[in-house]
Amino acid sequence: MASVIDVSGLVKAFGRARALDGLDLTVAPGEVHGFLGPALGLNHWVLDLTPFQHLPKLPGGSLRWAPVLWLTLLLAAGLTGTGLAGLRRRDVG
16 A cells, blocks of 8 residues: 655754654555654643653542532532522512
């Protein structure tokens, strides 16, 4: 099967700094390829957004339920108050 893109030994340099040095890439019909890395000049946090580069660091430790309960109650009270403020007397009767 013929390739749609066939690159061999690609070099990309910015001044004296080489971003790519000898890239070989073959893309067959129907394939999708992408590369996010230092060659694009992206910040490290942008590269951390992709799930394919690493395993994300999740916060550890025990969960305290008191803040979750208070935030839930405050959210419920706020939404109830907003709903009642929008309810007019003529809408009831």
